[in-house]
Amino acid sequence: MDAFTTHTGTAAPLRRTNVDTDQIIPAEYLKRITRTGFEDGLFVAWRTNEPDFVLNRPEYANASILVAGPDFGTGSSREHANWALLDGGFRVVISPRFADIFRNNSTKAGLLTVVLPEADVEALWAAIEADPALPVTVDLQAEQVTYGDVTVPFQIDPYTRWRLLEGLDDVGLTERHLDDIQAFENARPAWKPKALPAV
Amino acid sequence: MPKTLAEKVYDAHVVRSADGEPDLLYIDLHLVHEVTSPQAFDGLRAAGRTVRRPDLTMATEDHNVPTLDILSPIADPISRAQVDALRRNTAEFGIRLAPMGDRDQGIVHVIGPQLGLTQPGMTIVCGDSHTSTHGAFGALAFGIGTSEVEHVLATQTLPQYKPKQMAVTVDGELPPGVSAKDVILAVIAQIGTGGGQGYVIEYRGSAIEKLSMEARMTICNMSIEAGAKAGLIAPDQTTFDFLQGRPHAPQGADWDAAVAEWSTLRTDADAVFDAEVHIDATSLTPFVTWGTNPGQGLPIDASVPDPADFADEGDRRAAEQALEYMGLTPGTRLRDIEVDTVFLGSCTNGRIEDLRVAAELLRGKRIDADTRMLVVPGSVAVKAQAETEGLDRVFLDAGAEWRGAGCSMCLGMNPDQLKPGERSASTSNRNFQGRQGKGGRTHLVSPAVAAATALTGRLTAPADLIGA
Numbered sequence: 114m115d116a117f118t119t120h121t122g123t124a125a126p127l128r129r130t131n132v133d134t135d136q137i138i139p140a141e142y143l144k145r146i147t148r149t150g151f152e153d154g155l156f157v158a159w160r161t162n163e164p165d166f167v168l169n170r171p172e173y174a175n176a177s178i179l180v181a182g183p184d185f186g187t188g189s190s191r192e193h194a195n196w197a198l199l200d201g202g203f204r205v206v207i208s209p210r211f212a213d214i215f216r217n218n219s220t221k222a223g224l225l226t227v228v229l230p231e232a233d234v235e236a237l238w239a240a241i242e243a244d245p246a247l248p249v250t251v252d253l254q255a256e257q258v259t260y261g262d263v264t265v266p267f268q269i270d271p272y273t274r275w276r277l278l279e280g281l282d283d284v285g286l287t288e289r290h291l292d293d294i295q296a297f298e299n300a301r302p303a304w305k306p307k308a309l310p311a312v
Numbered sequence: 313m314p315k316t317l318a319e320k321v322y323d324a325h326v327v328r329s330a331d332g333e334p335d336l337l338y339i340d341l342h343l344v345h346e347v348t349s350p351q352a353f354d355g356l357r358a359a360g361r362t363v364r365r366p367d368l369t370m371a372t373e374d375h376n377v378p379t380l381d382i383l384s385p386i387a388d389p390i391s392r393a394q395v396d397a398l399r400r401n402t403a404e405f406g407i408r409l410a411p412m413g414d415r416d417q418g419i420v421h422v423i424g425p426q427l428g429l430t431q432p433g434m435t436i437v438c439g440d441s442h443t444s445t446h447g448a449f450g451a452l453a454f455g456i457g458t459s460e461v462e463h464v465l466a467t468q469t470l471p472q473y474k475p476k477q478m479a480v481t482v483d484g485e486l487p488p489g490v491s492a493k494d495v496i497l498a499v500i501a502q503i504g505t506g507g508g509q510g511y512v513i514e515y516r517g518s519a520i521e522k523l524s525m526e527a528r529m530t531i532c533n534m535s536i537e538a539g540a541k542a543g544l545i546a547p548d549q550t551t552f553d554f555l556q557g558r559p560h561a562p563q564g565a566d567w568d569a570a571v572a573e574w575s576t577l578r579t580d581a582d583a584v585f586d587a588e589v590h591i592d593a594t595s596l597t598p599f600v601t602w603g604t605n606p607g608q609g610l611p612i613d614a615s616v617p618d619p620a621d622f623a624d625e626g627d628r629r630a631a632e633q634a635l636e637y638m639g640l641t642p643g644t645r646l647r648d649i650e651v652d653t654v655f656l657g658s659c660t661n662g663r664i665e666d667l668r669v670a671a672e673l674l675r676g677k678r679i680d681a682d683t684r685m686l687v688v689p690g691s692v693a694v695k696a697q698a699e700t701e702g703l704d705r706v707f708l709d710a711g712a713e714w715r716g717a718g719c720s721m722c723l724g725m726n727p728d729q730l731k732p733g734e735r736s737a738s739t740s741n742r743n744f745q746g747r748q749g750k751g752g753r754t755h756l757v758s759p760a761v762a763a764a765t766a767l768t769g770r771l772t773a774p775a776d777l778i779g780a
């Protein structure tokens with residue numbers, strides 16, 4: 114995973130609530146067995162059917178920060194949604210509320226999710242609608258979002274922040290505790306079910 | 313300290329905890345399917361890792377599989393490649409797979425309980441959000457992403473933070489024709505699609521205790537539609553009776569030891585929940601959704617709402633967008649909405665009891681001439697059981713299609729899809745835009761409402777059929 118420290122780019126206003134992962138990438142685009150190349154499915158229904166959909170507008174075509182309404186990433190656990198956003202050029206999603214699995218997947222994939230109160234999201238929407246070229250900086254080190262002369266702090270749990278800043282792989286971290294895992298396994302009751310052999 | 317059921321299960325699986333770090337949680341069972349696993353196996357290979365516990369891992373083919381002509385190779389080359397990848401990966405890493413045509417094949421959340429692999433007090437994960445289904449047995453079961461699938465494959469553990477605790481108490485007797493599906497749709501309409509976020513929901517109360525295991529699975533299944541991490545129900549005699557004698561259930565002295573342990577899995581009397589919701593079962597009616605998220609649902613007696621009536625600006629905009637997509641006008645009675653397709657199946661309502669309820673309503677009748685009905689059993693075993701009971705004949709005689717097992721039109725990764733603009737009444741769990749096929753419009757319903765709707769071609773409650 115790539116480390117995330119700070120990112121500056123332009124931001125696209127996605128004025129929708131409950132953006133589920135089926136909208137971020139529909140099921141028919143999940144058949145690929147690689148980890149990249151999902152940009153063709155990103156918001157494909159809205160991009161195809163709605164000519165004035167925000168990401169169809171040239172002024173937002175190169176945005177790398179997505180600013181969405183509450184309950185972003187609900188629904189299916191598909192990490193393809195996070196990959197599609199990354200493949201589509203996004204490094205950060207800002208929303209007042211994220212679905213848990215989406216948020217968790219983001220921390221593994223290197224996509225930063227930033228929770229801001231609805232009023233701050235409204236203000237940011239207004240600013241980037243007034244000036245689509247406005248640079249927005251998301252600083253994970255300082256835990257703040259900055260644009261124009263506005264600075265908004267955000268919170269993230271310290272452990273996740275550390276992992277993102279360092280770009281650390283969870284499996285590697287867990288492997289430091291194999292002895293604990295072994296000890297736990299040794300104490301498990303023998304009657305706990307096993308899938309093998311097939312009965 | 314008094315604990316909730318979910319806390320007991322969680323605490324019993326903590327391998328390691330340290331200040332300022334997530335807990336390391338042991339995983340008792342890891343279920344795998346073809347869509348969310350290929351990149352995880354690639355990750356293992358790239359890092360030179362192996363699967364730590366193939367014996368605690370079980371794979372099935374479900375999302376892509378055709379429901380017709382299942383013994384021929386899959387026609388869609390990309391679907392076939394994904395299924396082939398699962399076959400190669402499970403063979404290479406020594407994982408048991410239930411492939412198409414196997415007696416154990418089916419939707420991942422149907423086969424776990426059916427095989428007796430899902431048991432009380434376990435931690436269960438799968439790269440699939442509806443893993444919450446398994447909570448019906450008093451297990452802590454939740455969906456994970458592909459990176460986490462890789463993590464579990466490699467270490468049989470997951471870094472986790474203890475979730476918050478919510479109690480949803482449903483008391484009283486459910487009126488006739490009202491089912492578990494209506495209960496959970498009503499819960500989601502009440503707390504919203506984000507209402508359960510960060511929580512594990514324990515469903516309790518006299519109405520829940522009376523439910524069968526199938527019905528409990530329907531409720532826990534849709535916890536994720538309320539935004540919850542998991543949903544669970546305390547195990548009781550109904551749970552034990554369901555499990556006893558299943559292929560992977562403990563036997564003999566092991567069974568007694570297991571039941572003794574399972575019997576301790578209840579929330580302590582003085583345990584505290586972070587949030588509580590109460591539902592009066594006697595007040596419930598069949599529920600249907602009108603919009604494009606599962607929280608946009610109403611009793612079938614209602615009419616399509618007017619977005620102008622929503623106080624919250626975001627809700628109003630969401631309702632406008634939903635009605636436009638759904639092609640609905642405010643004020644239309646829900647009962648007047650005509651559907652093209654009825655889908656009976658999925659991990660929410662593709663179990664034997666669901667098929668029985670629907671078949672009972674269809675027996676000796678013909679479905680509406682302009683409506684097609686697809687019946688897709690949740691697993692090969694459900695299909696076989698239904699055929700033993702003659703339910704396949706009931707569906708076929710009524711004019712419905714009887715298909716092979718899989719996810720099918722729940723998400724339309726196989727050829728079973730709605731066409732643009734087509735409208736369905738579906739017993740699945742998601743009415744998202746395009747979920748059942750590009751441009752398709754979905755109304756979520758119970759199996760009983762699905763069958764009644766198939767008979768009339770309009771959204772219909774089973775009670776409407778009496779004297780009709």
Ligand code: SF4
Nearest residue numbers: 442658659719722723
């Ligand atoms: S039936 Fe539907 S919700 Fe259930 S696992 Fe399959 S695709 Fe997912």
